[in-house]
Amino acid sequence: MNTKRQLPGRRALPVRGFTIIEIMTAMVIFGMVVAAIFATWSAVTRGAVSGNRAVAAAQRSRIALQQLQQALGGTRSFVADVQYYTLRRKTAPSRI
Numbered sequence: 001m002n003t004k005r006q007l008p009g010r011r012a013l014p015v016r017g018f019t020i021i022e023i024m025t026a027m028v029i030f031g032m033v034v035a036a037i038f039a040t041w042s043a044v045t046r047g048a049v050s051g052n053r054a055v056a057a058a059q060r061s062r063i064a065l066q067q068l069q070q071a072l073g074g075t076r077s078f079v080a081d082v083q084y085y086t087l088r089r090k091t092a093p094s095r096i
Contacts, residue, residue, distance in 0.1 A: 018026075
């Protein structure tokens with residue numbers, strides 16, 4: 001930033017402000033920072049979406065496996081105790 005300007009025949013006057021080069025440099029640096037933040041945010045968002053999809057798929061698989069285990073467990077129990085699931089009628093003497 002320039003602080004003094006010398007005019008011919010006069011004393012140096014203080015000048016306040018920025019040159020166009022300084023302003024453009026600041027804008028370029030600011031744009032780079034914003035672009036880096038946006039790229040990071042975009043990567044984090046894509047990673048979160050991908051992670052959520054993977055977790056949902058794993059959860060569905062786990063639930064399907066659990067349902068199969070319960071169904072097979074019930075079948076095994078039925079086969080092992082089949083004598084308890086049949087109905088037997090005691091035969092009564094006929095009255096004819």
